[in-house]
Amino acid sequence: MTAHRIAVVGGDGIGPEVVAVALDVVRATGVAIETVEFDLGGARYLRTGEVLPDDELEELRGFDAILGGAVGTPDVPPGVLERGLLLKMRFALDLYINLRPFLAGPNRHNDGVDFLVVRENTEGTYAGEGGFLRKDTAHEIATQGSVNTRMGVERCIRYAFELAQSRDRRHLTLVHKTNVLTFAGDLWQRAFDAVALEFPDVGTAYHHVDAACIYLVEDPSRYDVIVTDNLFGDIITDLGGAVSGGIGRAASANLNPARTGASFFEPVHGSAPDIAGKGIADPRAAIISAAMMLEFLGESDAAARVRKAVNATTDTTGSTSQIGDAIRSVL
Ligand code: NAI
Numbered sequence: 453m454t455a456h457r458i459a460v461v462g463g464d465g466i467g468p469e470v471v472a473v474a475l476d477v478v479r480a481t482g483v484a485i486e487t488v489e490f491d492l493g494g495a496r497y498l499r500t501g502e503v504l505p506d507d508e509l510e511e512l513r514g515f516d517a518i519l520g521g522a523v524g525t526p527d528v529p530p531g532v533l534e535r536g537l538l539l540k541m542r543f544a545l546d547l548y549i550n551l552r553p554f555l556a557g558p559n560r561h562n563d564g565v566d567f568l569v570v571r572e573n574t575e576g577t578y579a580g581e582g583g584f585l586r587k588d589t590a591h592e593i594a595t596q597g598s599v600n601t602r603m604g605v606e607r608c609i610r611y612a613f614e615l616a617q618s619r620d621r622r623h624l625t626l627v628h629k630t631n632v633l634t635f636a637g638d639l640w641q642r643a644f645d646a647v648a649l650e651f652p653d654v655g656t657a658y659h660h661v662d663a664a665c666i667y668l669v670e671d672p673s674r675y676d677v678i679v680t681d682n683l684f685g686d687i688i689t690d691l692g693g694a695v696s697g698g699i700g701r702a703a704s705a706n707l708n709p710a711r712t713g714a715s716f717f718e719p720v721h722g723s724a725p726d727i728a729g730k731g732i733a734d735p736r737a738a739i740i741s742a743a744m745m746l747e748f749l750g751e752s753d754a755a756a757r758v759r760k761a762v763n764a765t766t767d768t769t770g771s772t773s774q775i776g777d778a779i780r781s782v783l
């Protein structure tokens with residue numbers, strides 16, 4: 453058995469703490485991995501001024517997967533790491549799917565949730581289209597366009613249909629704002645309707661994003677799989693996290709399903725400077741992200757065992773390492 457080669461980007465704050473526990477859990481499954489650590493994030497930027505040099509990006513491309521913690525320190529200006537590291541990786545490695553699962557038992561918000569959000573990850577308002585005119589004058593203009601290609605939208609929607617088809621409920625909801633965003637929304641709706649013809653066994657629905665926010669709070673059981681654009685996906689996945697067990701359990705995968713670049717698995721949360729170094733961060737989001745990594749690497753059995761162990765210890769409290777120990781002991 454050849455070991456999977458994993459690039460590890462612990463990052464800042466609680467990032468390295470939760471990633472270390474996630475890697476221990478992966479090793480406990482018996483799946484062979486070989487890890488290489490990359491020093492990327494706010495601390496490196498403050499030390500050297502570098503964010504993600506091109507040669508390191510090319511090195512990352514060659515790995516079987518990348519496991520991340522979180523990047524960000526209070527002293528780094530906004531946008532530096534987002535554009536220079538996270539978005540740069542998404543664009544350069546063509547990580548066109550951002551997949552976020554939400555799974556929780558009954559909680560103070562609802563009777564339990566089990567849905568996934570497929571967020572387009574390389575286009576929309578995050579593509580960086582736009583600019584300033586007459587900057588820093590009273591007549592300043594800023595534009596920020598939304599880029600939607602038929603290819604980019606269609607490959608995202610097709611991925612979402614395939615995912616929905618693999619699940620028991622076989623249902624996919626398109627979330628957008630087609631009534632107001634009549635160009636981008638129209639392209640999304642037409643692509644959705646066209647791809648739906650290839651999946652006659654998958655039920656479909658359409659919700660405006662504002663209505664989806666109400667349903668996610670009041671009745672998230674409506675959802676099986678949601679597909680949406682980059683900006684709407686960013687927002688509704690934070691809401692999804694809030695109604696399903698909290699940020700410490702929200703996992704994500706930035707996928708290149710065509711496998712032309714390494715996919716990147718990371719918790720949704722940030723570096724949590726307020727609790728960094730205290731050993732109290734919940735490692736579950738990182739562990740579930742690692743399970744998504746195992747799944748993508750073809751290690752479905754190990755991935756299922758990790759998910760089951762996380763679910764079996766859902767009420768376990770304690771330090772970062774205690775939660776990790778509890779999950780490993782169930783494995
Ligand atoms: P955050 O997610 O780091 O923290 C928000 C709140 O949730 C804090 O009270 C924190 O203590 C808590 N929290 C987060 N993860 C937790 C965990 N695993 N267990 C227990 N509690 C947890 O978001 P915030 O404060 O907005 O950002 C902090 C830094 O992280 C910033 O520099 C930001 O830019 C960066 N960030 C990085 C992300 C990434 O690397 N993908 C994503 C989001 C933020």
Ligand code: MG
Nearest residue numbers: 686687689690
């Ligand atoms: Mg976000």
